[in-house]
Amino acid sequence: MISTTSYFSISVPLIRENLRRFWVIPVFGFLAYFFTGVFPLLMAGEDSYSIRSYLQTTLDLRNPGFLIYACLFPLIASAMLFRYLHAPGSVSVMHALPFTRRSLFNSHYLSGLILAGLPVLATGVLFLCIGAPPLPPEAVADSASGYPWELFSPLHMLHWLGMSLLLVIFLYTLCVLSAIVTGNMPMHLICSALLNALLPALFFIGAAYCDRQLFGFPTLGLALSGIVNLSPLISFPVSAGQPGAPAVVAYILVILVLYAVTMLLYTKKPLERAGDSLSFRFMDVIVCYFIALLGMTALAFYFEDAMGGGTVSFYIGLAVGTLIAFFLARIIIKRTVRVWGRETWIQLGAYALAVALFLTGLQFDLFGYERRIPVAERVQSFSINPNMLSLSNGKIVYDYWSSAGYAGFQDPVNLRAIMAFHQRITENKASLRGADNDGDIRTNELQLRYTLSGVIGTSMNREWTLPWSFTRGDESLKTLVESAEFKELNRILTPEYPEPESVKFSQYGVMLDVNLSLAERRAFLACVEKDMRLETYAQFTDLANPLLMLDITLVDKLAGRADPRNRYVSVSVPRHYANSVAWLQENGYYEQILQQDESISSVTLVHYVYGEDPYNPYIASSTERYSFDDPALVRAALAQGESTFLNYRDRWELQFTVPGLSDSRGDSYYGADEDGSYFNYALYLNEGNPLLAQLEGNPLLERLPDSQ
Amino acid sequence: MIQVTDLEKRFGKVQALSSLRMNIKKASIYGLVGANGAGKTTVLKHIAGILRADSGHVTIEGEDVYENLRVKERSCFIPDDLYFFGSYSLKESARFYSRLYPVWNPALYTQMAARFELDENRKLSRFSKGMQKQAAFILSMSAAPDYLILDEPIDGLDPLIRKLVWKYIVDGVAERGMTVLVSSHNLREMEGICDSIGMLANGKMLIERDLDELKSDIHKVQAAFAEDVPAEGRYEGLRVLHKESRGVVDLLIVRNPKEEVERVIGGKSPLIFDLLPLSLEEIFIYEIGGGNHDIDNILF
Known part of the structure; x- marks a missing residue:
């Protein structure tokens, strides 16, 4: 009954017994999914419109209940199946039975996959049953929003099923890894929770230190996507269940690697440490360091920010946080308060030294991060955030969904200009650093993204907070802003959005009662675009009160787009826009605009x-x-x-x-x-x-x- | 046979086993004795294939035990600290074991379950510790193992059940050639059943002998001589392991064959001469206790 193939051997009797013993897990799991997901649909009957958003939330993997179940049932399954590892008696009995360690591990792992995956699978099948036949054609697309509502299509259901199973398998594998590396149940549960947050936490901690120490380090704006993608538990809901094929492949690879690593650890697991906090001695110091890092970071930033104490408070927080968290971790791991031995002090010393080196490296930019400017030959293009040069009353402020304005600049003249500006920033970093903390100075947030050639390091991102006075008269930026390429990339009407559905005038936040015909809209925007092309850098950065603001709605006319979305653009019309002002005067709108002034x-x-x-x-x-x-x-x-x-x-x-x-x-x-x-x-x-x-x-x- | 060669095992800073060698003959009952913490359970777990040795080898019939499915299918281990699937009864456990062990003996299981008078349908977790030991024993014996490894098997059992347990063990050895390795602190019962004894101290094998040979080789002697027999030459030719005098009576532990002792001491016309065999318990106390005077008092 026992397969003896080397790596993937399993014991069918053991799997059968596991399913017999823990059948209650999938049953309760299914009931939870059923009453949270399927039951509301059945109750809604033909009035499925009324729960569209609920179903949409579910299929987008944003249903909070489903997310909790995706965490909970894999954790319960792993805890039940692998709890024999946490007591000396049970671990001896199980390993004395005629199994190899691999077959024992594989059998339990597979049992857990079945137990945790069955509720999802059953729910998916029910979704498919409910979803066939699809909704009538009139329900497929909502004409008001232009948003597709064919939620009941088998494709949507299968997509949900696939993504949900992937999520459950990912989380279950992490839980199993926790069970293997820990020696008792409380530690297993804590470790399972921590492992899910481990990579995002490490990423966030690293980003926090780099952001604090390195001038130009791109913080949340550019780094957030990195944090999001580190765990499907975050990326799936954030991306509405559409993390993209590369992410899915990456998660599958991570699952396979985690599985292989976990199995390897199981074969090496020192069973005599059953009941201890951690199974592997080498992990003691790693866990201590991780907890110390968390405590140190939390207290340092709390001291600096919440208590307003500045740099001295930051370093006091580092020291106090390290001591408290490190000794707390030692006490938890060793399960005794007698942790003041020589080994502890040596480990603490090594940690302190590593932290000192890390912070010194950041403080003095030993890695050359702040000074680094890409080699000109490698720069293919660059982009900057569109409203960075004009404070918050930007000449063009694109809507949230749009990536417009980040289009790549490729003109060699502009490449040289932006690199010269970058160079100027690095030369003046001493005086520029800290501008973001000085709330009394007007600043611009500049996000600069280089696209580089080559296999490794194909992009380089920087983010600075620069005083307005630094950017206003800059010659390099003048070259960039007055270039034809800049004007072209900052057009209002684009090939994707060629048609203005509406153009509304507002002044000082008050909407004016002006309705332009399509011909007028086209003509007026042509004048505005002409003025924008003629605008100098000095005019571009001028803070003068604009004549009016335009709120423009552009309709996505690009054929074949699966997910069409309108674009909303705000454009200011300064008083020096001669062509625009002339058009307003000729068409009788100028007086109406001045009425409010009067x-x-x-x-x-x-x-x-x-x-x-x-x-x-x-x-x-x-x-x-x-x-x-x-x-x-x-x-x-x-x-x-x-x-x-x-x-x-x-x-x-x-x-x-x-x-x-x-x-x-x-x-x-x-x-x-x-x-x-x-x-x-x-x-x-x-x-x-x-x-x-x-x-x-x-x-x-x-x-x-x-x-x- | 079971062979342990130069087995080393370290738990952190503690050296649990050191250069351990053992030879357990086929179809024999081998008793492993030693003080608490001597390393008995650690040895058993290595032989059961649970623990991996730091170095050295544990083989059964020439095959390494660790991660060896063939060997594990032919052996059973009953630890002192028992474990069953939480909600399972004896019957359910038997069904599970029958699927794992290729030569499961259902008739023996039925017979033993009846003899031990255990309720097959009751949850094992509801059994007393002694009843759980019986259940584990029934399951293991019904798997018809060629090698049975027992850690404190009779601890917590009443005398009648203990006799029954030993009976089934002896029957298994006699009828099927089963090899039994048993660790226990009940040396009197071990003395009555074991063929060989291994005495463990601080992770090292102190003595490993056939029990009869061990007992025939070591003796307790009480002797007194007339004054004209010179004290210096009274025990010449004997391996005196320990000697003390109480008045004119000498108390000795000697390691020599009985005939040799009788020849040497009897030839000197002693006034008093008693030659007594040491029990396993006494040998254990003497060997483990060494020259400790408190232990001397227990012996004499």
Whole structure:
């Protein structure tokens, strides 16, 4: 009855007994899946529209219940099947029976796969039964959203089944690995939970240190995808059950490797350590170090950030966290509080040395990360985040779903320009570092991605927080922004999205009642694009209050796209866009736009200075307040006011009041003046703004009493 | 036969077994004795194929035991610390064992279950420790092993059941040529059943002999002589392992054949001469205790 093939030998009687002993696991598993997934569908009957989103969530592997079951039942199966490893008596009896270690392991592993996989399989079969025949044609696509709703198709069900089984097998294999490397049940359960989070945790910890120490390290923006893909438990729900073929292949390979490693460990497992925390002596120090790393990191960042203590607190946190976590880990592993031996101190010393080397390496950039600029010959293209050069009121702000703006620049002139800019950053890193922590300085978040040639290292990513003053006058960026390639890549209408379905005007957050015909939309956007092509870098980075904002909806017209989605684009129209302004004037919209400007009843000019208020020294409080309502001066304020301030600590703010507008918009949206009066929107006068000189000593200004 | 050659095993910093050698003849009952922590269970687990040796070999009929399915199908191990599948009865366990062991003997199982008067349908986890030992014994014997390895098999059994257990063991040896390796602290019962004895101390084999040979070779002597017999030459020619005097009476442990002792001491016309064989328990105490005076007091 026992197959004796070498690596994949199994014992059929043992598998049969396992299934007989633990039949309750798949039964309860199936009931859980049934009442969470299938039962609601059956109850819904023909009114399946009402639970579309629920079914969609389930099939996208985002159903929280299903995710919990995917973790729970493999864990229970592994705990039940391999618990004999956790007591000296049972481990002796099982290994004295006529099995080889491989056949014993394989038989239990396979038994667990069946026990944990059966509920998923049965649920999948039920889904398939329910799903056939598919919904009527009118239910296939929802015309309102353009989103496909053919959820009952066998393809969707099979996809769910495949992905769910993959997830269960992955998690079960991790649980089995935990059972093999631990020596008792509590440690098995803890280790199973930790293993699922191990790689993302290590990745996150590494990224946290690199982000803190290395200037230019791409943090969550670029690294998050890496963390997500490290575990299917995260990547499947995040990707709505569509992790992509490479990820699926990678997970299958990981399962195979984990299986092979686990079987190898089982054959080498020292059975005499049954009951101990860990089965393998070499793991004692690894687990200690991992727990120490977790404790050290948590306390260091907590001390630095939550307690606001800065670098000294960070290093105190490192030391305290290491000591607490390391000794706690030793106590857990050795199951005694007597862990103060020589071996412990040696291990702690080695850990401290490794951490010191690691942090020193990061601190002094011993690996040359911050200085590294790609070799020009290897750079094929690069991309930057589209709104990085224009603060938050970007010239073009693409919608969330779009990857537009990240299109690759390939013009050699632009490649040289961006590398020169990169070079300038590395040369000035000492003065630039820390800009992200200074909340008083206006900064830009620059994400730079190089695509390189070659088999290894085909991309290079950097992310910096740069002061506005550093980027505003940069010659390299000027070259880039004024290039034809930049203009082409930043067009509003693209071959994929050639048709503007709607163009809406807004001013100061208020939608104007303007409806353009298709011909008008096309004509107007052609003017805007022409102005964008003519725009200089100085104009591009100008913070002047734009004439209006455009909210554009572009329809995905590309034939054959499986998942069509509209694109939403916001574009600002500055007052220097001559062609656009001319078109608005010629077509009678300009006056309508200016109407709101004309309705401004008064403007309050407030000078805010940091630290002047003795009762609240940590904010910038008003020191001077003026009011004016002269129409010419108001127009000048609208034209020359800037949309953001560059220095929080010393700023002039123009607060505009439009009668009737505050009632409809509410004070919370726009803010309230210090004396309780409302204003509708604000502009700023940064240092060097010519309006400041014009307003200084102007008799049209009325000094208001100090609100304090 | 079972052969252990230069077996070494270390548990962390503890050297559990050191250069251990054992020879267990086919169709014999071999008793493994030793103090607590001497390494008896560790030896048994190596012979049962549970533990892997750091170095050395454990063979049965010339084949390495570890990871050897053929050998394992012909041997059974009953540990001191028993384990059964949680919800299983004796009958269910028997069904499982019958699928694992190629020469399962259903008739013997039925007979033994009846003789030991165990409820076959009751959960094994509900049995007392002694009943669980009986169940394990029934299952193992019904598998008709050629090699039976027992760790403290009669610990916790009442005298009647102990006799029954020994009977089945002796029958198995006599009828099928089964080889039995048994470890126990009940040396009196071991003395009555074992063919050979291995005495283990600190992971090393102290003595390994046939029991009869061992007992015929070592004796306890009480002797007293007239004053004219010189004290120096009284025991010349004997291997005196231990000697002490209480008044005019000498108390000795000697390792010589009985005839040799009688010849040497009897030839000197002793006033008192008693020659007594040592029991296994006494040999154990003497060998394990060495020159310890407290142990001397137990012996005499």
